[in-house]
Amino acid sequence: MDLAFDAETVSVETGGDVARIAVNRPDSLNALNVETLGSLADAFSAAEDAGARAVVLTGAGEKAFVAGADIVHMSEMSTPEALAYAEMGHRLCRQIEEFPAPVVAAVNGYAFGGGCELALACDLRVASERALVGQTEVNLGIIPGWGGTQRLPRLVGDELARRMIFFSERVDASDAHEYGLIGEIVAHDELDERVREMAAQLAAKPQHALKAAKDALNATHESSLTSGLAYERRTFAGLFGTHDQREGMAAFTEDRDPEFE
Ligand code: COA
Numbered sequence: 001m002d003l004a005f006d007a008e009t010v011s012v013e014t015g016g017d018v019a020r021i022a023v024n025r026p027d028s029l030n031a032l033n034v035e036t037l038g039s040l041a042d043a044f045s046a047a048e049d050a051g052a053r054a055v056v057l058t059g060a061g062e063k064a065f066v067a068g069a070d071i072v073h074m075s076e077m078s079t080p081e082a083l084a085y086a087e088m089g090h091r092l093c094r095q096i097e098e099f100p101a102p103v104v105a106a107v108n109g110y111a112f113g114g115g116c117e118l119a120l121a122c123d124l125r126v127a128s129e130r131a132l133v134g135q136t137e138v139n140l141g142i143i144p145g146w147g148g149t150q151r152l153p154r155l156v157g158d159e160l161a162r163r164m165i166f167f168s169e170r171v172d173a174s175d176a177h178e179y180g181l182i183g184e185i186v187a188h189d190e191l192d193e194r195v196r197e198m199a200a201q202l203a204a205k206p207q208h209a210l211k212a213a214k215d216a217l218n219a220t221h222e223s224s225l226t227s228g229l230a231y232e233r234r235t236f237a238g239l240f241g242t243h244d245q246r247e248g249m250a251a252f253t254e255d256r257d258p259e260f261e
Contacts, residue, residue, distance in 0.1 A: 003050035007039035011060065012046065015196070017203040018054045019047035026061030032114050033070040034088065041092050044099060053203035055099060056195050057122055058106035059115075065107045065131070066115030071140065082145070089114060089146030093121035097218060100211050102202045106195040107131045107182065112170070117146040120155060123214060125181065126195050128188040131173040133181060139168035154221060156180050206244035206260040212236075 003019060005012040013020045021043045023030040032040070047055050059065040069089065077085065096103050096118070105111075105122035111133040119125050119133065127133075135148040143149060144165065153161035156179040163169060164179075176182040186194045202210065212235050219231045239245050244260050251258035 001050050001052060003046055003052070005043055005046045007042065009033075009036040010039040010043050012043050014050070014052075016200060017052060018056065018196070018199040019043075019050065019052040020056040020058070020196075020199075021047065022058050022060045023066055024060040026059075026064070028070070029064035029067035029110055030059040030061070030115070031067050031070040031072075032089075032118075033073050034085070036070075037088050037092055041095055044092075044095050048099060053101050053205075053207055054199040055101065055103045056106055056199050057096070057103055057118070058108055058192075058195070062109065064109040064115070065105070065111040066118055067110045068113030068115050068136070069146070074142075086145040089117065093117060093147045093151075096121040100214075101207065102199075102210060102214065104195055104199055104202070106191055107133065107173075108188070108191055112136045113140075113144065113148075114146050117144060117148045117151070120151040120181075121147060124183050124198070126184045126186060126191065126198065127173045127176065127182040128191045129173050129185055130188050131176065131182070131185075132170050133173075133176050134168065134170045135165045136168040136170065138165060151221075152181075204260075206248060206258075208242055208261070209239060209244055209248075212239055 001014050001017050003012060003014050009025045011022045011024045023036060025036060102123040105119040105125045107119055107125055107127040109130055111119050111131060113136055116133050116135055135144045135152060137144050160179050173182060173185045177185050216232050216235045220228050247260060248258050
């Protein structure tokens with residue numbers, strides 16, 4: 001994959017068809033200011049243009065995934081500025097959610113506020129045993145503004161989301177796993193390797209089927225069960241006749257490995 005990306009606070013590496021995007025402001029625990037938000041959006045666009053078949057999102061340094069939206073920057077914001085900042089965070093989280101291939105969050109440390117929301121927008125979350133996550137905004141006199149009130153309850157259920165948000169809970173990896181917020185916990189030193197392996201596995205899957213599955217799963221967030229099931233039926237049927245459907249099923253019946261597009 002050919003991907004050139006250069007920004008001060010976001011780095012991108014590639015390996016095979018996988019892009020690894022890292023927020024790179026370790027001195028501020030990767031807190032997201034406007035510049036970094038913009039660079040992250042650009043990095044995801046570059047990964048999409050390059051045809052990445054899986055993306056890993058993580059934070060640089062040993063301590064943090066993303067310690068949140070930049071509190072220093074937010075402290076002086078007016079209401080219109082805060083609205084624009086929320087819209088910018090929403091756009092980025094939507095871009096991740098709608099990225100045409102799976103995005104895996106490698107939660108390597110603190111993921112508070114906007115950092116937790118960024119992880120929630122990813123398809124899958126793998127955490128280091130050192131991770132601490134939470135929607136901690138109420139303790140700052142605000143509420144989650146980058147999707148946390150909407151995406152957290154979908155993942156952990158309404159009761160736990162209310163507890164986490166109302167109490168600004170900082171949840172360790174083990175509790176986050178039990179809540180369903182984190183899919184898997186690994187030793188801190190093994191996180192990078194585990195997530196690379198997972199992303200490589202995803203990148204080798206039939207990409208049209210994965211994208212269709214992602215879109216159909218995302219549709220559960222948008223709609224009633226009735227319209228979600230109708231969407232699933234149409235998308236399921238639409239995959240029949242594609243190369244990957246024919247090949248995947250032929251390989252199964254012929255007891256051989258499939259060769260996907
Ligand atoms: N915004 C801006 N700067 C932040 C930040 C944030 N969300 N989180 C951490 N930083 C900065 C600190 O101000 C500090 O900067 P300094 O070295 O210039 O003083 C640096 O990152 C290191 O943080 P520090 O607090 O010294 O590290 P720590 O290991 O003692 O604590 C945290 C780490 C994450 C527990 C603590 O920084 C924290 O609670 N941050 C806020 C988390 C939060 O509420 N996020 C939600 C925002 S919506």
